[in-house]
Amino acid sequence: MISRRRYLYYSLLTCLSGLAAGCKSQRVHQLISSPQPDMLFQDITHESGISFKLGEKNISRVNALQAIGHGCGFVDYDNDGWLDILLIADEGAFLYHNLRNGKFEDVTAKVLPTPPPNAHFLGCSIADYNNDGFPDILLTGYGTMALYQNDRNGAFKDVTDESGLQARHSDDWATSSTWADIDGDGLLELFVGRYVVMNSQTKEFCSFSGLDGSSVWMACGPDQYKSQFGSLYKNNGHGHFIDITEESGLGDAHGNNLGCMFCDYNNDGKPDLYLSNDRRPADLYLNLGNGKFRNVAIPSGVAFGADGALQSGMGICWGDYDNDGRFDLVVANFGEQPKSLFHNDGDGAFTDLTYESGVGSATLLPLTFGACFVDAENRGLLDLVMSNGQVESLIKLVDSRQTYRQSSIYLRNTGNGHFVDKSVDAGPAFMKRIVGRGVAIGDFNNDGKQDLLIVNEEGSPLLLQNMSLSNNHWITIRLLWGPNNTDAIGARVEISTSSGKRIVEVKSSGTYLSADAPQVHFGLGNVSIVDEINIRWPDGKRTSYSHVSSNHSYKITPDIKMPKILF
Numbered sequence: 001m002i003s004r005r006r007y008l009y010y011s012l013l014t015c016l017s018g019l020a021a022g023c024k025s026q027r028v029h030q031l032i033s034s035p036q037p038d039m040l041f042q043d044i045t046h047e048s049g050i051s052f053k054l055g056e057k058n059i060s061r062v063n064a065l066q067a068i069g070h071g072c073g074f075v076d077y078d079n080d081g082w083l084d085i086l087l088i089a090d091e092g093a094f095l096y097h098n099l100r101n102g103k104f105e106d107v108t109a110k111v112l113p114t115p116p117p118n119a120h121f122l123g124c125s126i127a128d129y130n131n132d133g134f135p136d137i138l139l140t141g142y143g144t145m146a147l148y149q150n151d152r153n154g155a156f157k158d159v160t161d162e163s164g165l166q167a168r169h170s171d172d173w174a175t176s177s178t179w180a181d182i183d184g185d186g187l188l189e190l191f192v193g194r195y196v197v198m199n200s201q202t203k204e205f206c207s208f209s210g211l212d213g214s215s216v217w218m219a220c221g222p223d224q225y226k227s228q229f230g231s232l233y234k235n236n237g238h239g240h241f242i243d244i245t246e247e248s249g250l251g252d253a254h255g256n257n258l259g260c261m262f263c264d265y266n267n268d269g270k271p272d273l274y275l276s277n278d279r280r281p282a283d284l285y286l287n288l289g290n291g292k293f294r295n296v297a298i299p300s301g302v303a304f305g306a307d308g309a310l311q312s313g314m315g316i317c318w319g320d321y322d323n324d325g326r327f328d329l330v331v332a333n334f335g336e337q338p339k340s341l342f343h344n345d346g347d348g349a350f351t352d353l354t355y356e357s358g359v360g361s362a363t364l365l366p367l368t369f370g371a372c373f374v375d376a377e378n379r380g381l382l383d384l385v386m387s388n389g390q391v392e393s394l395i396k397l398v399d400s401r402q403t404y405r406q407s408s409i410y411l412r413n414t415g416n417g418h419f420v421d422k423s424v425d426a427g428p429a430f431m432k433r434i435v436g437r438g439v440a441i442g443d444f445n446n447d448g449k450q451d452l453l454i455v456n457e458e459g460s461p462l463l464l465q466n467m468s469l470s471n472n473h474w475i476t477i478r479l480l481w482g483p484n485n486t487d488a489i490g491a492r493v494e495i496s497t498s499s500g501k502r503i504v505e506v507k508s509s510g511t512y513l514s515a516d517a518p519q520v521h522f523g524l525g526n527v528s529i530v531d532e533i534n535i536r537w538p539d540g541k542r543t544s545y546s547h548v549s550s551n552h553s554y555k556i557t558p559d560i561k562m563p564k565i566l567f
Contacts, residue, residue: 041376041410041452041464043429048463049103052087052094055435055458060393063204064219065142067391068175068195068258069369069437069457071123071513074444075135077111078154081566083444083517085453086137087461090120093139093148098444102465112148113158119144123438123513127179129188129235133484140174140192140513143167149239164241165190165233171199173228179508180262180271180490181538182248183291186482187235188489188508191250191273193257196225208398218392222278222312227255230275234291249293254280259512263318263505264492265327265344269540271490274302276313276331286348296348302329306338306354315439315512319373320344320503321382322417325494327505330359330384332512335367335402339386359384359411362421366406367391370439370511374450376410376426378472378523380499384411384419387436387454387512405433408454408462429462440510442517446567448474448551450521455514473524473550478566479506480557481537487518488538495522496532524550533563 054070073086082098092115096104115121121141129136134150147163148156160166167174173195179188198204206220232248233241245251250273259276266272270287277283281303285293297303305311312334318327326344333339338360342350354360366388373382388406395402410426411419423430435457444451449466456462475495479488491506502522510516524530530548535556537543543558554563 040425040427040467040469041429042427042467043432043462044102044465045460045463047102049105050085050087050096050461050463051106052089052096053460054089054456061205061217062219062391062393064196064198064222064225064391065120065173067219068122069389069435069513070121070455071176071438071515072440072453072455072461073124073126073510073515074440074442074453074517075126075137075515076517077135077150077156079134082446083442085444085463086124086126086515087455088121088124088139088438088513091115092119092121093124093137102445111155113146113156115146116144119146121146122174123176124515125177125179125509126515126518127188127489127508128486129179129190130239131186131482131484131486133486135487135518138165138177138190140177141167142173143170145172145174145192159239162239165192171197173198175258176260176513177509178260178262178273180273182232182271182287183289184270184539186539187237189235190233190241191230191260191262192233193230193260193275194228194255195258195278196222196228196256198225210397211400216394216397218394218398222256227280229253229255230257230260244291248291249288249295250285252295253277253283256280258314259316259332261316261318261507261509262490263327263507264490265318265329266348267326267492269536274316274318274329276311276316278312278314279310282311282313282331300348301350301352302342305331305333305340306352306360309337311340312337314368315370315372315387317372317511318505319382321373321413323380323500323502325501325503327503330371330373332368332371332386335390336365339363339368339371353417357417358419362411362419363409365401366409367402368409369437370454370514372439372441372511372516374441374452375521375523376412376450376466377468377470378449378474378525379413379470380472380502380523380525380527381413381415383413385409385439385452386411387434387439389435389437389457403433405435405458407431407433408436427464427467429464432462434459434462438510438512438514440514440516443476443519443521446553448476448553472526473528474522475524475530475548475550476519476521476553477533477563478519478553478555479535479537480555485557489518490538492536493520494534495530496534497524497527497530499525499527519553
């Protein structure tokens with residue numbers, strides 16, 4: 001448990017940094033004195049100029065649509081080398097431009113299209129779908145979707161109607177989305193998850209037994225609704241998408257999908273797809289080639305949770321937490337249920353190590369939406385961050401163990417396949433109770449440390465600057481390919497150093513409803529030279545580089561002889 005002295009120290013640090021709104025990160029470092037925490041995330045939302053807020057609607061209870069929450073993302077929309085921030089609300093997206101000094105400017109009105117009336121947006125994913133070298137934005141929601149094409153002049157235009165990605169009907173409930181070139185033709189396909197059928201003809205609230213014996217009316221669970229099912233869209237290269245769900249083999253998905261992410265988990269050069277589903281078995285689609293998939297979730301061991309029960313699958317993330325060269329999987333889950341950690345055994349199967357790893361006991365009580373791997377201290381080990389918050393604003397009336405607002409969790413990787421809860425050492429932001437939803441990862445100030453953006457459904461988001469005091473080394477790589485230097489979604493990067501090998505994959509999305517930055521990041525510990533970088537590009541071609549210096553961000557394209565230093 002955190003000591004009173006350390007708690008007061010953290011509180012003082014927060015207050016001082018809030019007063020010194022214009023100070024640089026070096027000044028904040030100077031404020032930290034012994035005893036020093038192992039690492040620290042500092043909430044700089046207020047100082048950064050982000051005024052965005054959610055909630056505060058003075059409603060006594062929330063229905064399922066209001067409870068599902070929103071996502072966020074990091075995107076360098078103008079290709080200036082600095083990550084900007086995308087935040088999602090019911091009425092539309094909000095974009096904050098990075099001013100390169102720890103400040104952000106709201107440029108929504110002059111950069112993003114006017115959203116349609118009566119929109120209800122939820123999530124986002126980011127990818128250069130037309131290969132022009134500039135990232136585009138997809139927004140998902142209830143009864144609406146939007147594709148915003150980057151015009152390469154600092155603004156976006158709405159191309160939803162001509163893209164074929166409109167909402168299918170008025171109660172079409174699209175959730176998370178993710179992109180990948182599934183068939184190797186150089187064009188990104190899109191998967192859009194969908195949740196349940198909820199409309200004016202279905203229940204809005206259900207009766208629950210209160211602690212005092214009374215009836216408490218709260219949002220109905222997913223079992224009260226019919227399932228909706230996600231879609232896989234083929235990119236035809238002319239700005240249009242075609243639904244190929246059935247012919248691709250994804251027609252047997254279980255529905256109620258909240259989280260989705262492509263990852264080549266079996267290292268055969270083809271992106272596979274995992275779907276986390278709410279109170280339905282999860283789906284893992286193995287890419288067979290030629291745009292065909294087969295559902296292998298049950299035989300692979302990732303269809304159910306640690307106790308063999310159905311999960312309330314929400315946020316997911318792929319990452320090699322034990323550095324064995326294979327991508328493992330973490331899946332968020334409901335309150336009073338363990339959050340799952342599936343170890344990739346390399347033979348097409350996964351072993352559920354939820355409790356053996358320490359993740360299960362550390363995450364049992366809270367309701368988790370966002371779950372992501374992040375190397376918070378550049379040690380070369382992936383830690384876990386989870387954003388938490390109940391779906392029921394009145395939950396305290398029916399369950400004394402639960403609260404609507406919950407604190408986030410930071411689990412530190414001990415390096416022996418085990419995680420320990422170090423939330424109290426992660427800074428005051430991890431002690432703050434919020435209604436947590438989406439999480440995005442990106443180094444917004446280009447200091448070589450991964451920062452976090454966490455959605456708070458009842459207030460301001462948390463922009464968490466990584467203030468780790470470690471002197472560990474790092475490298476960040478932006479992989480660009482094609483004639484217009486577009487982000488190489490799906491490319492796989494392996495580095496070799498004196499301490500071993502590491503792998504990362506370029507991705508277009510993040511955990512729940514959100515989008516991570518496209519750069520790949522490696523913490524190196526005390527290693528200052530990367531012996532070798534091996535890259536497998538989305539078309540299967542390979543390039544390698546030797547003796548690369550640490551503590552730089554690099555740009556790599558398939559044709560260059562040496563990585564180009566960006567900073």
